[in-house]
Amino acid sequence: MRRGTILVLFFWVIFLQVHAQEKNEIIENIIKEANENSQLKNLAYEMTDLIGPRLVGTPQMQHAHEWAVKKYAEWDISAENEQWGVWRGWERGITHIDLVSPRVVSLEGMQLAWSPGMKRAVTAEVIMIPDLADSAAFKNWLPNAKGKFVMISMMQPTGRPDYNWKEFATEASFEKMKKERTEQTEAWASRIQKTGYNPRTIVTALEDAGAAGIIASYWSAGFGVNKIFGANTKKIPTLDIALEDYGMLYRMVENGAKPQIRVLAESKELGEQPTFNTIATIPGTENPDEYIILSAHFDSWDGGTGATDNATGTLVMMEAMRILKKMYPNPKRTIIAGHWGSEEQGLNGSRAFVEDHPEIVDNIQAVFNQDNGTGRVVNITGQGFLHAYEYIPRWLSAVPREISTHIETSFPGTPSGGGSDYASFLAVGAPAFSLSSLNWSYFSYTWHTNRDTYDKIVFDDVQNNAILTAILAYMASEDPEKTSREKSVLPVNPRTGTQISWPTQRKATRKGGLD
Known part of the structure; x- marks a missing residue:
């Protein structure tokens, strides 16, 4: 091997070693900076x-x-x-939801993104979508929504996530709960379908009928957790209420207690x-x-x-x-x-x-x-x-x-x-x-x-x-x-x-x- 070739190989090896050392130092410095600063x-x-x-x-x-x-x-x-x-452009303001009858308690909930705002607090009765025969019957019912807050979501049978049931319930009890939940889900979907609307378009019908607001509850299958997305209403507020409070309102409506809530949902349209x-x-x-x-x-x-x-x-x-x-x-x-x-x-x-x-x-x-x-x-x-x-x-x-x-x-x-x-x-x-x-x-x-x-x-x-x-x-x-x-x-x-x-x-x- 010629001397010149040997020198080239020598310097190439030195270059690779120096480059490898620099590379290692940079990586070590990245790790040190991340951990210490x-x-x-x-x-x-x-x-x-x-x-x-x-x-x-x-x-x-x-x-x-x-x-x-x-x-x-x-x-x-x-x-x-x-x-x-x-x-x-839209900016969220204060949301405050209080049950005022048959007892008084502040509820956990908020208006959805892009929900129309309210100029003042409104107190009104809470009702729910009824289970009617068909769209004609629903059309006849719609005037009942005027001035009311209307619930459009199913009441969940449990606020416990499935992993909690699986850990503590008997197998028979867990399977029974899941079967009942499936039946409830199918029944609620049928209830909405019979109105002639879907979950998205029904809010427009209620808004046009003069409802005071829309109440929903989109449970996320975890303790105390709801999904919060956007509103489809143009004039009245859309509120999401936590599963626990939504279920309480639902049971009151179902049992004829005629609950009333006071709602203040402020927001700004910014163009x-x-x-x-x-x-x-x-x-x-x-x-x-x-x-x-x-x-x-x-x-x-x-x-x-x-x-x-x-x-x-x-x-x-x-x-x-x-x-x-x-x-x-x-x-x-x-x-x-x-x-x-x-x-x-x-x-x-x-x-x-x-x-x-x-x-x-x-x-x-x-x-x-x-x-x-x-x-x-x-x-x-x-x-x-x-x-x-x-x-x-x-x-x-x-x-x-x-x-x-x-x-x-x-x-x-x-x-x-x-x-x-x-x-x-x-x-x-x-x-x-x-x-x-x-x-x-x-x-x-x-x-x-x-x-x-x-x-x-x-x-x-x-x-x-x-x-x-x-x-x-x-x-x-x-x-x-x-x-x-x-x-x-x-x-x-x-x-x-x-x-x-x-x-x-x-x-x-x-x-x-x-x-």
Whole structure:
């Protein structure tokens, strides 16, 4: 071997050793910063306690966007609020619901999002949808709704979740309860169907008949937890009342006690309001026109404060960006944090970004999205990309064992058609991956509920997710290879017997709630 060749090999070995040492130091510094200087609790406090829920079109959502830009500026990260559409502006005010007869007690409940407000408190009798023969009979009954609060939901036979029954009830008692609940559910569905309306359109009929308000109860199958979504009324308030109090009112109506409630439900209509994505950027140095996107939706429903849906995902991405800027300020590829608006109404912010920025989308190295609660990440799939098995495990190999040991991977997987913002990128063939989290009773207790609040955040898990995300972003940035977009042949759906097709792009709704 020639001397010159030996020298080249020597210096190449030295270069690789130095590069490996630098890589290890950056990863160690990321982990140390996350563990010793975490900003997660303060960020969570400011975002959930001070700003509160982030319903699209509300002042709170706008406040959140402005807060994020200022927070990024404190970390010397460039960020901007990018308008992509407009939405119906609305602001929640005070909701107070009191039973005043046959006894006095304050009830747990709230108006739904975009519910019409009241100028003054109204006291009126509570009635329920009757079980009538057909739509003609219901039409004849409708004048009885005038001036009344009308209950439109079934009374649940139990406020105990099934896991509680399974633990303590006899098997016979548990099966009996489930059978009765199924029968009640079918009977209530039949009651609504016979009116000639469905659960959505019946509120319009009651509103047109002069009802004082609509009362519903959308139980989430957990102790004391209800789902809180949007109102369909235009002139009268729509209220959700907690299962326990709703059941009490229902029994009073059923037994002829003619309960009366006093309701004050204040809100403001704010007209057409701009809606945004907050986009933060750490510019790349060697390949600035290739991108890693840290993705999480910023908006929430407003029954609670949107803590686990999706403040926790947002916190992960913000903390990862803060750490990367401090420990890896000159990435090879550009790293973007996308905090999307109006995910809850159909992935609108991320869909708009995909439509508006083809120059970014066409050059994405990877999208990492987190949006299913506060738990530690336990699953990453290849989302149908044939070669994802080559680079995802390589990136994960740099993650501390105590974090990666909990994560299952599966390749090539199948692409998601919806559910969260990574689907917006998948639909145009960009390599986007869900950092899927441990459940922590998410769907029963915090997903879109009145209990999705700061105290449900598990900060140890969120901190692990921030470390994971920062290291994945670092590894994706440093990877000498551009990720392949080659798609796998998707399998046959066993339910339908047809081959699964790649999801197609859907347009963002850029004008919402204003029709």
